[in-house]
Amino acid sequence: MKAAAVETKSLTRVFHPKKKKEGKSVTALENVDLRIDRGELFGLLGPNGAGKTTLLKILSTLLLQTSGKAYVAGFDVETQYHEIRKRINMVSGGEISGYGLLTVKENLWMFTQFYGIKSSVALQRIDELLVRFGLLDKKDEKVRTLSTGQRQKMNVIRGFATDPEIIFLDEPTLGLDVNASRTIRDYILEWVREGENKTVLLTTHYMAEADQLCGRIAIIDDGRILACDTPENLKKLVRTSTTLKLDTTFLNNKQVLNSVKGVEKFTYTDDAERNMTSLRFVLDDEAAVSDIVSEIVANGARILGLRKTEPTLEDVFIKLVGKGFE
């Protein structure tokens, strides 16, 4: 039986400042236990600074853990990194790797050479991927002339062109438009479905992306895994609760809502330009709605809109962490 694609045991990473006066140590990962099987499209969902990238860097052999163990394809990241590197690749969102004076095809070819792939095989694979990503007409253009979306598509091709067993995708659709994101997402899904035991570990802070793509999701915050299950099962965590979205005119005192009976958790965003506040509640008692409305009105704000929503991963996150993503 093949080993798990990824396995971590009490994985911890602490970053120490270079000098004492530069501040305190930061625990980026704390006792992370995770198992990702072969053939899974696994999501790691968490806000910025949650520890997602640190975990990926350890798994991709770029960083050492402070304590605990991590295995990729059954190999220890600390001692057997040579074996791991043959089997993995990684793509990050907003990546600017490569050389601007090379063409798209040259750049991609160059990176395949670092994996020792025969040029004829590499070039054929690159052509197929360029067609798949709608970039074939750009293959002879210099990389520095590409738009952000085109460049990120090229980066994603770079990751898949080496035919890895396991690919780490760190926010691969970060800052991209709808079409470019969709192309990348569709390809990721296709690659996992059609490849034999191909595994993707995707980090994102886009809830919908994780929901749409991933078979299982781990929610991470402050370096700790808070929950790990299928999106459906995660949403069940808030199914007994009521989730509510409420828009009001600018609400000054939000903290009063904490004291309303039946409010489990809530988050808010203020829109100063439009002079409004958007609130999102997880309620353990639906009867709390009238009390919430009363409190808001008593604080001088007007209700602009109110709707009950289907539970999303964001609600799960709010319930688990007690705050939103942004």
Next chain:
Amino acid sequence: MTDSWVVMNLRAIKGRAYPRVIGSTREPSWVFFEVALPLLTVAAYAYIYKFMNAPAEFVGYVILGGAMTAFWLNILWAMASQFYWEKEIGNLSLFLMAPISRMSILAGMAVGGLLATTLRATTTIVIGTVVFAITLNLSDPAMLVVVFFLTMVSLYGMGMMFASLYLLFGREAYHMSNLMSEPVYLVSGFYFPVKALGAFVAAGASVIPITLGLDALRQLFYPSTSGKDGFLPVEIEALVLAGLCVFFLILSKYCLDYMEMLGKRTGRLTLRWQ
């Protein structure tokens, strides 16, 4: 069938050398910045020597020195500082994650830089010899090839070592390169025979491979003045250069391994602006 480790690494060297070689054809501005401008310095020294009625070979010494300047600049700006810039644009992580020896990446940088810079240096020599009507009397072409090869391997070995060391300096690497330009032109005798600085300084400067390489090349191009202007016999200089090749290549491997381990421990190699 899986290719051997050697074949994999040769492909990696070719891959990393490619942007350097192709870059010369994509950005022809190098002709102005890296040939025409250095030639002005060469011309200044050549006219000083002519004005002083120095022996004719001194103009030749200057042109050879000017040609070697291209290699030294390539070492400072395209080898030593390179890993720092690769880190900034995110390439370094990708290099470190690849299943090949990191030395292949450095070797690819070196081979590409060497090929592109040889073209530049040759252009400087050709233009210099034509403009100043100098005659080069090559006595031993085989030895010239040996000396040039040893000089380049040891020089680029030094550049490979610097590439890892510069990562320690971060953005300060800029200043390091500036610091090592003019002083090295002086102590290595780019525009005059290094012997003029005295045996003590010349011996100290010999740790920079270009010092002995340049001195040997001058002796090979001007055999009649070899005894008068040469620092050490060419054979001895070739031997020392061979020693420097081994020394710098081993040291560069050690520095690279050390930097990688340090980077993995601290996160410095994969986090930008550190």
